[in-house]
Amino acid sequence: xxxxxxxxxxxxxxxxxxxxxxxxxxxxxxxxxxxxxxxxxxxxxxxxxxxxxxxxxxxxxxxxxxxxxxxxxxxxxxxxxxxxxxxxxxxxxxxxxxxxxxxxxxxxxxxxxxxxxxxxxxxxxxxxxxxxxxxxxxxxxxxxxxxxxxxxxxxxxxxxxxxxxxxxxxxxxxxxxxxxxxxxxxxxxxxxxxxxxxxxxxxxxxxxxxxxxxxxxxxxxxxxxxxxxxxxxxxxxxxxxxxxxxxxxxxxxxxxxxxxxxxxxxxxxxxxxxxxxxxxxxxxxxxxxxxxxxxxxxxxxxxxxxxxxxxxxxxxxxxxxxxxxxxxxxxxxxxxxxxxxxxxxxxxxxxxxxxx
Amino acid sequence: xxxxxxxxxxxxxxxxxxxxxxxxxxxxxxxxxxxxxxxxxxxxxxxxxxxxxxxxxxxxxxxxxxxxxxxxxxxxxxxxxxxxxxxxxxxxxxxxxxxxxxxxxxxxxxxxxxxxxxxxxxxxxxxxxxxxxxxxxxxxxxxxxxxxxxxxxxxxxxxxxxxxxxxxxxxxxxxxxxxxxxxxxxxxxxxxxxxxxxxxxxxxxxxxxxxxxxxxxxxxxxxxxxxxxxxxxxxxxxxxxxxxxxxxxxxxxxxxxxxxxxxxxxxxxxxxxxxxxxxxxxxxxxxxxxxxxxxxxxxxxxxxxxxxxxxxxxxxxxxxxxxxxxxxxxxxxxxxxxxxxxxxxxxxxxxxxxxxxxxxxxxxxxxxxxxxxxxxxxxxxxxxxxxxxxxxxxxxxxxxxxxxxxxxxxxxxxxxxxxxxxxxxxxxxxxxxxxxxxxxxxxxxxxxxxxxxxxxxxxxxxxxxxxxxxxxxxxxxxxxxxxxxxxxxxxxxxxxxxxxxxxxxxxxxxxxxxxxxxxxxxxxxxxxxxxxxxxxxxxxxxxxxxxxxxxx
Numbered sequence: 001x002x003x004x005x006x007x008x009x010x011x012x013x014x015x016x017x018x019x020x021x022x023x024x025x026x027x028x029x030x031x032x033x034x035x036x037x038x039x040x041x042x043x044x045x046x047x048x049x050x051x052x053x054x055x056x057x058x059x060x061x062x063x064x065x066x067x068x069x070x071x072x073x074x075x076x077x078x079x080x081x082x083x084x085x086x087x088x089x090x091x092x093x094x095x096x097x098x099x100x101x102x103x104x105x106x107x108x109x110x111x112x113x114x115x116x117x118x119x120x121x122x123x124x125x126x127x128x129x130x131x132x133x134x135x136x137x138x139x140x141x142x143x144x145x146x147x148x149x150x151x152x153x154x155x156x157x158x159x160x161x162x163x164x165x166x167x168x169x170x171x172x173x174x175x176x177x178x179x180x181x182x183x184x185x186x187x188x189x190x191x192x193x194x195x196x197x198x199x200x201x202x203x204x205x206x207x208x209x210x211x212x213x214x215x216x217x218x219x220x221x222x223x224x225x226x227x228x229x230x231x232x233x234x235x236x237x238x239x240x241x242x243x244x245x246x247x248x249x250x251x252x253x254x255x256x257x258x259x260x261x262x263x264x265x266x267x268x269x270x271x272x273x274x275x276x277x278x279x280x281x282x283x284x285x286x287x288x289x290x291x292x293x294x295x296x297x298x299x300x301x302x303x304x305x306x307x308x309x310x311x312x313x314x315x316x317x318x319x320x321x322x323x324x325x326x327x328x329x330x331x332x333x334x335x336x337x338x339x340x341x342x343x344x345x346x347x348x349x350x351x352x353x354x355x356x
Numbered sequence: 357x358x359x360x361x362x363x364x365x366x367x368x369x370x371x372x373x374x375x376x377x378x379x380x381x382x383x384x385x386x387x388x389x390x391x392x393x394x395x396x397x398x399x400x401x402x403x404x405x406x407x408x409x410x411x412x413x414x415x416x417x418x419x420x421x422x423x424x425x426x427x428x429x430x431x432x433x434x435x436x437x438x439x440x441x442x443x444x445x446x447x448x449x450x451x452x453x454x455x456x457x458x459x460x461x462x463x464x465x466x467x468x469x470x471x472x473x474x475x476x477x478x479x480x481x482x483x484x485x486x487x488x489x490x491x492x493x494x495x496x497x498x499x500x501x502x503x504x505x506x507x508x509x510x511x512x513x514x515x516x517x518x519x520x521x522x523x524x525x526x527x528x529x530x531x532x533x534x535x536x537x538x539x540x541x542x543x544x545x546x547x548x549x550x551x552x553x554x555x556x557x558x559x560x561x562x563x564x565x566x567x568x569x570x571x572x573x574x575x576x577x578x579x580x581x582x583x584x585x586x587x588x589x590x591x592x593x594x595x596x597x598x599x600x601x602x603x604x605x606x607x608x609x610x611x612x613x614x615x616x617x618x619x620x621x622x623x624x625x626x627x628x629x630x631x632x633x634x635x636x637x638x639x640x641x642x643x644x645x646x647x648x649x650x651x652x653x654x655x656x657x658x659x660x661x662x663x664x665x666x667x668x669x670x671x672x673x674x675x676x677x678x679x680x681x682x683x684x685x686x687x688x689x690x691x692x693x694x695x696x697x698x699x700x701x702x703x704x705x706x707x708x709x710x711x712x713x714x715x716x717x718x719x720x721x722x723x724x725x726x727x728x729x730x731x732x733x734x735x736x737x738x739x740x741x742x743x744x745x746x747x748x749x750x751x752x753x754x755x756x757x758x759x760x761x762x763x764x765x766x767x768x769x770x771x772x773x774x775x776x777x778x779x780x781x782x783x784x785x786x787x788x789x790x791x792x793x794x795x796x797x798x799x800x801x802x803x804x805x806x807x808x809x810x811x812x813x814x815x816x817x818x819x820x821x822x823x824x825x826x827x828x829x830x831x832x833x834x835x836x837x838x839x840x841x842x843x844x845x846x847x848x849x850x851x852x853x854x855x856x857x858x859x860x861x862x863x864x865x866x867x868x869x870x871x872x873x874x875x876x877x878x879x880x881x882x883x884x885x886x887x888x889x890x891x892x893x894x895x896x897x898x899x900x901x902x903x904x905x906x907x908x
Contacts, residue, residue: 125722222771226761233760242732
């Protein structure tokens with residue numbers, strides 16, 4: 001019983017260890033850890049503006065991690081989530097620039113859903129490409145994903161500096177601002193849109209239910225744990241691999257739309273901001289459990305948002321957040337797998353015989 | 357050196373792989389170790405060579421109690437094993453591979469290593485080029501190189517595990533002469549682990565026979581073959597003549613089928629199985645029985661011939677959307693041609709050539725992608741078509757192929773069920789699972805993870821997941837690891853199925869089981885299938901010979 005409880009709250013362990021180490025580091029460099037953490041908190045949840053900014057950052061992260069829950073369950077390492085997000089933002093930008101801008105009379109309730117659907121489709125197709133490279137081309141999804149990430153980034157740069165260049169001339173900063181009817185309705189002057197948060201939460205609940213209760217979820221779980229047995233028990237593995245990737249791609253695409261249509265108001269060069277990779281870390285840390293994915297995602301966006309505030313308050317460099325994040329990754333990789341740590345250690349010879 | 361094994365026992369969760377084996381091995385003699393698969397030969401040799409520790413019992417070398425912590429420890433004390441797959445490094449030249457044995461030397465002395473190899477080679481008539489890479493050598497030559505390594509490290513006892521599999525007749529002659537020389541002139545102990553009675557009779561001075569983990573006896577050679585076969589497989593059992601199912605409809609028909617798998621090709625197989633018939637496949641592991649089953653199930657493609665299940669080929673469904681993916685290059689070509697015409701027609705407006713080509717490339721890529729997704733969605737693999745037509749395949753690897761570690765028994769039931777609902781009805785699945793658990797006598801709850809079950813229970817679980825009714829049931833070692841009572845129970849359930857008209861093909865290492873349960877038996881040896889024997893008219897003796905590759 002206690003074992004169950006420890007297993008359940010285990011993700012806290014690497015986080016607290018990482019924070020302890022960081023605290024020690026702050027003391028060594030002569031900063032007061034309490035002030036720093038206070039600044040981090042103030043920077044992320046200290047006021048309305050900060051809180052909304054944290055939430056706005058959290059939404060795409062949540063969407064990507066939700067998608068990754070599906071692929072990780074199916075045993076796929078969808079590193080390409082970053083590229084799928086970029087593909088989504090390209091799709092959304094295309095709708096904003098090529099449909100909304102020339103036709104200002106089309107109302108927002110048509111344009112925005114259209115942009116979202118196109119973004120999700122682009123993300124899903126980009127993901128399907130990685131899946132098909134895997135199932136038909138025997139290219140591991142990690143390598144395919146990395147290549148497609150680069151291609152998506154290159155496509156962004158090409159579009160910004162080429163066809164979608166602002167009229168005042170070529171810069172690599174971004175396109176012209178999108179017309180407002182194509183954007184998410186924002187809260188006040190912040191970059192946070194409650195609609196996007198609702199979409200993300202609905203997606204998370206749906207995915208959690210699908211993975212728990214539906215036959216599709218069971219198939220993915222089976223396939224993720226043993227592809228060959230699952231196939232022999234009747235799971236059409238190619239189809240399910242493509243489906244899992246496409247669901248993840250669609251959610252990442254939606255995240256991309258949220259990035260261009262609410263965080264920014266135009267297509268920028270590094271549109272994804274590394275959120276896809278961060279999402280992989282979040283899901284790994286959460287051990288593919290939906291509730292933990294939600295909480296850990298929020299923790300990370302607070303951390304990253306608070307980082308900039310630390311600089312102005314205590315004169316510590318804002319890369320502190322990155323430092324904490326990096327330390328966390330190390331500790332998660334070291335201690336994240338509860339069962340691996342507490343399993344009886346095997347002797348070398350036993351391990352060899354097992355291997356046979 | 358004199359080796360004594362006293363009361364050696366090795367227990368792997370409930371299975372007694374070795375059960376109280378006591379042996380004395382005298383220097384200067386060649387011993388043959390005989391026994392069917394699973395008789396405990398490999399376990400005993402792994403214990404003697406330090407690869408595994410016995411659960412109980414002692415090893416004495418020259419009267420002194422010894423225990424080995426690892427194979428290299430055993431080798432230090434003079435016991436060396438030559439594995440069926442040589443434990444060498446294919447990417448290294450022979451001499452470097454040889455020098456790896458001398459890890460205490462700081463410098464790599466390739467010169468003396470090469471001399472060693474040559475000197476030993478000359479002594480025994482081996483011809484190994486010290487600078488040839490291991491992966492360019494034949495299996496026989498790799499074996500020789502290994503042998504030299506073991507001898508140079510001072511092996512007094514040499515264990516050879518199936519050494520003649522995959523080597524040429526000439527190499528076999530050289531190997532056997534070397535063994536005779538090492539034993540009779542240099543007073544070493546040679547242990548030959550083999551299934552091949554002929555070779556054992558050729559080479560050995562004494563034969564030790566194991567069966568089901570127990571020592572059945574030792575015989576000085578020469579000894580009649582029938583005597584050895586009787587020890588290996590147990591006494592002759594009188595069997596009732598079985599009714600043959602000539603009247604039922606034909607379920608499976610194979611016509612001159614050739615199947616290539618990674619390491620084995622079975623050729624020109626023809627057979628017919630009728631409703632309610634049981635065909636047993638005998639043979640050593642990896643002689644082609646598994647390849648046959650997998651070909652029937654549509655898991656391996658046949659390169660020639662026909663496999664008909666209920667008069668129709670076992671093949672997957674190919675999607676009708678195939679043409680969409682094929683459309684893509686056509687679209688691309690048409691747009692390029694159109695662009696070329698515009699380019700040379702002098703009338704260039706709007707898109708330039710490169711832009712047009714890029715866009716047409718993009719469009720055709722998109723068409724290809726969508727087409728391929730549709731194809732993947734609608735394709736059905738031959739194996740799943742086989743399942744849909746009432747076939748089932750139960751593989752030998754329990755946690756590797758049959759079951760999914762980390763999933764519960766209920767979850768397996770839900771996966772294996774013939775029909776599925778979008779939202780899984782866990783109540784119903786659970787009650788079904790409880791039924792099956794009772795019926796198949798599985799020690800576990802519906803919520804038990806399959807990897808938490810013992811081997812025998814996993815085996816019963818795999819059989820419990822089979823659906824009713826079936827046309828054709830393919831089983832690999834259906835009762836391996838089960839005790840007698842469970843085995844009988846499982847076969848009773850199979851008999852029930854055959855009364856319903858299910859045809860069964862199964863493989864087994866247990867010749868008694870094959871003779872008792874099958875109507876007809878086919879024996880595989882090195883990818884070649886024997887003529888099909890009527891189970892009532894054959895004997896353990898005949899099967900034993902066919903398994904060893906001897907035609908009677």
